[in-house]
Amino acid sequence: MCRWLAYSGTPLILEEVLYRPKHSLIDQSLHARMGVETTNGDGFGIGWYATHARTPAVFHDVGPAWSNRNLQEIAGHVRAPLFFAHVRASTGTAVQQTNCHPFRHDRWMWMHNGAIAGFHLLRRSLLLGVDPALFSSIEGTTDSEAMFYLALTFGLDEDPPGAVARMVGFVERVADQHGVPAPMQMTIAVADGERTWVFRYASEGTPRSLYFSRRVDDLRALHPDTDFLKDVSDETRLVVSEPLGDLPGAWNEVPANTYGVVEPGRDLLDEFRPQLP
Template identity: 75%
Template sequence: MCRWLAYSGQPVLLGDLLYKPEHSLIDQSLHARMGVETTNGDGFGIGWYGPHVETPAVIRDTGPAWNNRNLREIAAHVRSPLFFAHVRASTGTAVQQTNCHPFRHGRWMWMHNGAITDFPRLRRELALAVDPSLFSELEGSTDSEVMFYLAVTFGLDQDAPGAVARMAGFVERAGRRAGVEHPLQMTVAVADGERLWTFRYSSSHTSRSLFYSSRVDSVRALHPDLEVLRGMSDETRLVVSEPLRDLPGLWNEVPESSYGVVQPGTDELLPFEPVAA
């Protein structure tokens, strides 16, 4: 499958999180501990929001993240308060730039780990449900991109959790009509530049790994000598496929069939259930 990281908080250098932790996302691209595959070298992508720009910047490439000089250069100079990073292990679709995450539409970014089971059989029905005005924006051949544009079709702009629930419900209904017992496996991150939503769900209720960081003030109280925590704001939050370092009290597993909202003020963790589109 894949490994990903989503960050929200005070602006940080992307490289501080992509490269410096002992089990950073770059390390996970070679040595994943909790994924289906150990190596995630079928492309990578980063997306970030900058000041005074409504739409995010997105960089994607088909090579492995661990030896990409351009990624290291960008990560050492770009600061952002909200960014995504993704390393890909293909589930069967081509290794090409348009299949790398994150995906972008207007102010929205999306990335995914998981799969739609028997996607080649379901692809036509799912793709044709995408709003005709959006269809030309489907550039690649992945299930992840189709899921994104289904969510946009089902009202992502108005109600992000509801749109993702309707997307999941539509995929499950199409799959089960085709005789697929467990059609959907997903951990998803989606952001609009102000808020970040993350989802953990699968039809079999055995979803891929996903963790969120504890409040910075509580971790700082446990580890007052840890220098990296001193400059972080209390609003800082990370959601990751795998913990970036072993530190007691830092990481919490996202519960099965749930979603989180990272936003100014109080974050939320709520149950998630697909609904009929």
């Protein structure tokens, strides 16, 4: 499938997270431990919010992340308080820039690991559910982007958890109408520049792996000699497909069929249930 990370907190040079940890996302692009595939080399993308801009910047390429000099150059010079990064293993759609995550629409960023089972059978019916005013903004051919535009259609601007729940409910209903069982397998991150929402869900069975970092003050107590922890605020958080290192006690698994919110002043984990739109 794919591997991804979402960072929120003290503005940070991207390479601190993308390259420097022992099991960084760049390492995971070649040596994933918890994914369906070990190698995630079918393109990559990063997206970040600059302090002066309302909408995020994105950079995509179709080659593997581990050998991309432009990615390393950008990561060494861009500092941001909220950023996404994603390395892709295609589930059947083309390897092209428009299929690379994160996807962007206005102030929103979206990335996904997983798949809609039988997407080639469901694609037309799913895309007919997208608001006609949004349809022309779809650039690629992935199930992930279709999910994003369905969530936008079902109210992402006003109610992100509800919009994602309605998106999943719609996908499951369409799949049932086409005789496709247990269609949804997903971990999702979506952000508006101030907050990040994450979701871990499967229609059946165990969802793909997802972890969040512990509170920084707890980590400082556990690992007082770790330099990185001295320079970030207590509200700094990472959500990742798999842990970036082996610091004991640093990572908590996001429970199955759960969503979370990371925002200044509070974090939240709650049950995720699909809804019919």
